[in-house]
Amino acid sequence: MADERQQDDEHTIETVQKQHVHAPWLVCSDIEASYPEFRLNLDFTVLQGEMVSIIGPSGCGKSTTLQLISGLMEPDGGTIRLGDEDITHKPVWERNIGLVFQDYALFPHLNVSQNIAYSLKLQRVPKNDRRQRVASLLALVGLEGYQKRKTGELSGGERQRIALARALASNPRLLLLDEPLSALDAQLRKHLRKEIRRIHEETGITTIYVTHDQEEALSLSDRILVMHDGNAEQLATPQQVYQRPGTLFAATFMGDGTVLPYEIIPKTLVSAEAGSTAFVFRQTVGEHQVFFRPENVLVHDDPSLAFPEFLPHLRFVDARILDCEYQGSRYLMECEWNGKRILAASEDKPKRSLVTLGVRLSELVEYIDGIIVDHI
Amino acid sequence: MDFSSADRYPSVGGEFGKKVIPGRTMKRTTASRNSTANAKEDILSRSRFYRTIPIPGIVVLSLIFLLPLTFTLSRGFIDDQGKFSVAAIVSDFTSPYTLRIMAFTLVQAFVSTFVSLLIGLPGAYLMATYRFPGKKIIRAICTIPFVLPTILVVLGFVIFYGNNGLLNRALMRLFSLKEPPIKLLYSFTAVILAHAFYNFPIALNLVSSFWEHMDVRCEQAAATMGAKRGRIFRTITLPRLMPAIISAASLIFLFCFTSFAIILVLGGGPQFTTIEVEIYRRARMSMDVGGAASLSLFSILITCLLLLWYSATQRALARQESFSTMAPALEKKPATRLGRFLAILYSVLAAAFVLAPLVSVVIRSFMAPVSRAGGESFSLKWYRQLFGFSAATGHMGTAADAIVHSLSIAAVVALVTIPIALTVAASVRRSRTVSSTLLELLVMLPMAVSSVIIGLGYYLIASRLGGRDIGFLLVVLAHMVIATPFVLRTVLPEYRKIPATYSQAAMTLGATPARTFWSIEVPLLRTSLVTGAMFAFAISMGEINATLTLADSKLTTLPLVMYRLINAYNYQGACALGTILILVCAIVFIGGELLKRNRHGR
Numbered sequence: 014m015a016d017e018r019q020q021d022d023e024h025t026i027e028t029v030q031k032q033h034v035h036a037p038w039l040v041c042s043d044i045e046a047s048y049p050e051f052r053l054n055l056d057f058t059v060l061q062g063e064m065v066s067i068i069g070p071s072g073c074g075k076s077t078t079l080q081l082i083s084g085l086m087e088p089d090g091g092t093i094r095l096g097d098e099d100i101t102h103k104p105v106w107e108r109n110i111g112l113v114f115q116d117y118a119l120f121p122h123l124n125v126s127q128n129i130a131y132s133l134k135l136q137r138v139p140k141n142d143r144r145q146r147v148a149s150l151l152a153l154v155g156l157e158g159y160q161k162r163k164t165g166e167l168s169g170g171e172r173q174r175i176a177l178a179r180a181l182a183s184n185p186r187l188l189l190l191d192e193p194l195s196a197l198d199a200q201l202r203k204h205l206r207k208e209i210r211r212i213h214e215e216t217g218i219t220t221i222y223v224t225h226d227q228e229e230a231l232s233l234s235d236r237i238l239v240m241h242d243g244n245a246e247q248l249a250t251p252q253q254v255y256q257r258p259g260t261l262f263a264a265t266f267m268g269d270g271t272v273l274p275y276e277i278i279p280k281t282l283v284s285a286e287a288g289s290t291a292f293v294f295r296q297t298v299g300e301h302q303v304f305f306r307p308e309n310v311l312v313h314d315d316p317s318l319a320f321p322e323f324l325p326h327l328r329f330v331d332a333r334i335l336d337c338e339y340q341g342s343r344y345l346m347e348c349e350w351n352g353k354r355i356l357a358a359s360e361d362k363p364k365r366s367l368v369t370l371g372v373r374l375s376e377l378v379e380y381i382d383g384i385i386v387d388h389i
Numbered sequence: 390m391d392f393s394s395a396d397r398y399p400s401v402g403g404e405f406g407k408k409v410i411p412g413r414t415m416k417r418t419t420a421s422r423n424s425t426a427n428a429k430e431d432i433l434s435r436s437r438f439y440r441t442i443p444i445p446g447i448v449v450l451s452l453i454f455l456l457p458l459t460f461t462l463s464r465g466f467i468d469d470q471g472k473f474s475v476a477a478i479v480s481d482f483t484s485p486y487t488l489r490i491m492a493f494t495l496v497q498a499f500v501s502t503f504v505s506l507l508i509g510l511p512g513a514y515l516m517a518t519y520r521f522p523g524k525k526i527i528r529a530i531c532t533i534p535f536v537l538p539t540i541l542v543v544l545g546f547v548i549f550y551g552n553n554g555l556l557n558r559a560l561m562r563l564f565s566l567k568e569p570p571i572k573l574l575y576s577f578t579a580v581i582l583a584h585a586f587y588n589f590p591i592a593l594n595l596v597s598s599f600w601e602h603m604d605v606r607c608e609q610a611a612a613t614m615g616a617k618r619g620r621i622f623r624t625i626t627l628p629r630l631m632p633a634i635i636s637a638a639s640l641i642f643l644f645c646f647t648s649f650a651i652i653l654v655l656g657g658g659p660q661f662t663t664i665e666v667e668i669y670r671r672a673r674m675s676m677d678v679g680g681a682a683s684l685s686l687f688s689i690l691i692t693c694l695l696l697l698w699y700s701a702t703q704r705a706l707a708r709q710e711s712f713s714t715m716a717p718a719l720e721k722k723p724a725t726r727l728g729r730f731l732a733i734l735y736s737v738l739a740a741a742f743v744l745a746p747l748v749s750v751v752i753r754s755f756m757a758p759v760s761r762a763g764g765e766s767f768s769l770k771w772y773r774q775l776f777g778f779s780a781a782t783g784h785m786g787t788a789a790d791a792i793v794h795s796l797s798i799a800a801v802v803a804l805v806t807i808p809i810a811l812t813v814a815a816s817v818r819r820s821r822t823v824s825s826t827l828l829e830l831l832v833m834l835p836m837a838v839s840s841v842i843i844g845l846g847y848y849l850i851a852s853r854l855g856g857r858d859i860g861f862l863l864v865v866l867a868h869m870v871i872a873t874p875f876v877l878r879t880v881l882p883e884y885r886k887i888p889a890t891y892s893q894a895a896m897t898l899g900a901t902p903a904r905t906f907w908s909i910e911v912p913l914l915r916t917s918l919v920t921g922a923m924f925a926f927a928i929s930m931g932e933i934n935a936t937l938t939l940a941d942s943k944l945t946t947l948p949l950v951m952y953r954l955i956n957a958y959n960y961q962g963a964c965a966l967g968t969i970l971i972l973v974c975a976i977v978f979i980g981g982e983l984l985k986r987n988r989h990g991r
Contacts, residue, residue: 083897084432084896084897085432085893085896085897086432087432104432104901105432105893105896105897106896106897106898106899106900106901106902106904107899108897109899110897111897111898112893112894112897114890114893114894115890116888116890118888118890118891118893118894120891120894120895120909120913121913122909122912122913122915131895131898131900131908132898132899135898135899135900135904136899179894179898180897180898182898183898183899
């Protein structure tokens with residue numbers, strides 16, 4: 014599913030603005046890691062200066078992927094290239110890949126400045142240069158003057174920034190972040206997410222960001238890699254991943270939505286012009302399904318008024334609202350229509366429990382055996 | 390000493406076993422955290438550095454442990470003509486004399502364990518349930534016996550409980566009696582009491598620390614279902630505590646089973662002889678090495694069984710704890726008036742029980758008769774005598790020699806044991822492979838062999854080598870064998886507490902495995918290394934079982950000279966030496982504590 018050609022124009026412009034060479038930087042070719050009950054098999058490329066999020070449910074192999082790239086684990090097969098170099102069998106301590114751990118792993122016996130300077134000391138950087146570098150890194154993460162603090166005195170957010178500064182100290186060729194915000198509360202996460210993006214843009218360092226939070230992945234990354242069961246489901250821009258998910262798994266994982274059999278289209282299709290050519294039913298082999306997001310569903314609760322949709326659309330008349338959940342900006346409804354469950358969203362609370370739902374034909378994404386069909 | 394047995398880490402269940410169905414409310418479970426790191430043997434354990442680092446330590450340990458053991462055991466199968474024979478063993482296991490000794494050994498260990506629990510468990514209850522003034526102090530006092538040299542305890546008992554001891558004198562003066570009211574010494578009771586003195590802190594600490602960290606919500610749940618306090622205790626608390634109690638009991642039983650100096654001196658005769666004492670007597674007094682060796686076989690058999698049993702209870706404890714440690718320990722309730730009264734009463738009694746013998750040793754060392762008619766006053770006479778400033782130390786050699794010997798032996802033992810334990814721990818701590826389990830077992834094995842038997846082995850080696858002046862080396866080696874398991878037990882849990890991510894972080898930052906070890910792990914272990922060194926030092930400083938069994942008359946250490954003085958009824962001299970021993974131990978422990986604190990006040 015890793016397909017860079019799917020990149021849209023918008024993304025290309027953005028990278029050019031950042032003045033980075035739009036070239037492959039990290040190339041994982043067919044890397045494998047086998048366990049008794051789990052097998053990881055990945056093939057993807059990260060471009061220079063790019064920020065890629067890896068997202069997926071627990072146990073899908075996100076962290077394992079980071080361990081393989083960082084060298085903390087050796088793959089059972091395949092190759093990993095970084096720049097022009099094959100690093101598959103290079104020891105972890107020679108790779109110069111920064112890794113920020115979920116628990117930050119700040120060394121408790123060293124103070125902030127010693128933590129950040131750890132890699133510099135290993136490289137025998139002179140003391141004065143070390144001091145300057147530590148100061149500038151602390152400025153970068155917004156913690157000036159923290160040099161002499163003990164790691165135990167820091168708050169969660171501060172630790173996270175120090176861990177980031179430490180990982181950046183040696184000018185790594187690649188930065189890996191393993192769920193760096195998962196231990197923090199919601200407010201702080203949002204703030205630090207922006208900070209991470211800012212630091213990424215200031216340093217221009219190629220970054221891989223592992224998360225299980227869809228919102229984080231969507232807001233932060235240039236591209237998102239959706240993983241499932243040790244495999245890549247899709248690697249694409251946030252917009253594509255949300256609007257045209259590459260697989261049904263990606264579709265249901267990256268937010269709410271309804272999956273219906275393909276045969277529903279001829280049964281419910283309504284076109285303004287009778288006998289329209291907008292839709293041609295195709296006979297296919299395999300399980301053919303359609304998917305749409307709740308916000309693309311029009312909820313019509315007043316039968317005395319005409320249905321306000323004129324483009325070709327699917328219409329579900331007299332759907333029963335089973336559950337209506339208020340989410341702040343919208344109401345999310347779970348409806349039942351002819352034994353099918355449909356998710357719909359509306360800004361207003363529907364006045365009746367029987368409503369008519371409509372979804373435009375153009376909003377449907379088609380899947381055969383869970384994989385997107387690219388022709389609509 | 391950390392009795393909380395923190396070296397038990399329930400392994401996290403595999404993350405990959407269960408498939409997670411993606412849903413709208415996907416939430417990560419904490420259980421899946423970091424389990425990827427454990428899924429395969431990590432890069433660190435596989436590195437050449439961590440694979441090779443324990444090798445020197447293992448070689449040294451195997452040599453200094455297995456060699457004397459082989460010497461001892463092989464002698465059990467060789468008769469007077471130097472031929473192979475099992476006659477000695479067979480006769481041992483059938484003769485009424487040895488059977489009686491074996492029976493007595495088991496009986497006294499059983500009774501001692503029972504009494505230790507009887508004294509320790511109420512304390513464990515009070516410690517675990519109540520907050521009261523002086524709790525920390527009483528805790529500290531209760532750990533004293535554990536690090537106390539046996540010979541000091543023996544001496545303390547003689548001085549305090551003896552017919553002419555401080556207790557009897559005080560009682561006689563108080564009630565103007567003619568006869569000493571308490572005739573305790575050289576009896577079964579004295580042995581049991583001394584064992585209880587030694588071991589009740591184990592029960593107290595082990596059980597109370599488990600109890601304290603036990604999740605009380607089970608009890609609360611039972612209470613909401615209408616169970617009364619007594620019933621809750623019987624049906625919920627006690628069953629949950631049982632593994633901890635059994636664990637403590639088996640450890641105490643093990644210690645009492647292999648007890649030596651206490652029986653030797655306080656038992657006072659063949660009537661109260663245990664296997665260990667009999668091994669010593671045969672080897673060193675009746676020169677029946679074969680007989681000693683065959684008895685050793687029996688002793689090792691029993692201790693191995695005990696140790697297996699103990700480790701099984703430890704595992705049970707670990708299993709249970711993995712379910713119950715999820716909740717943070719609740720704040721202890723302030724004591725009720727009755728609870729506070731009981732707690733303070735217990736504290737005072739326990740403190741008196743522990744401190745009285747020690748204090749009386751110190752007091753006695755500064756007392757000398759003023760005239761022949763009686764009456765005593767402060768005097769430094771015994772110290773002057775000991776250090777040879779005045780004559781009459783006789784064949785004992787000067788105490789100054791013994792002090793220097795003991796200090797240097799203990800220092801060497803501490804210095805050598807620490808790197809061995811550290812390097813072995815480095816390779817054992819993370820990997821769960823068969824070889825690392827075997828390795829851990831090998832290092833713990835000396836615990837299953839009593840120190841008298843190790844001493845016997847070195848005695849045999851010495852007599853084989855004949856005449857050469859290697860007494861000190863052998864003492865050092867024997868002490869190393871005895872101290873290493875304790876040091877490893879101190880270091881390994883702390884080692885395992887270091888999160889794997891620390892080393893991983895260091896490596897991603899460019900540190901080689903060797904560099905990771907020196908710059909991250911060793912500094913983080915500093916506290917436990919100091920504690921371990923203190924233990925090694927204290928163990929060596931007070932060791933008498935192996936030392937007495939292997940030493941010739943030229944060799945003097947502090948406990949040996951004390952033992953010889955006690956045997957010669959020179960109690961004041963022994964007291965003076967004992968006071969010095971107390972002082973040395975106190976300095977070492979206080980120094981250790983300071984060393985632990987000064988750099989980063991953790």
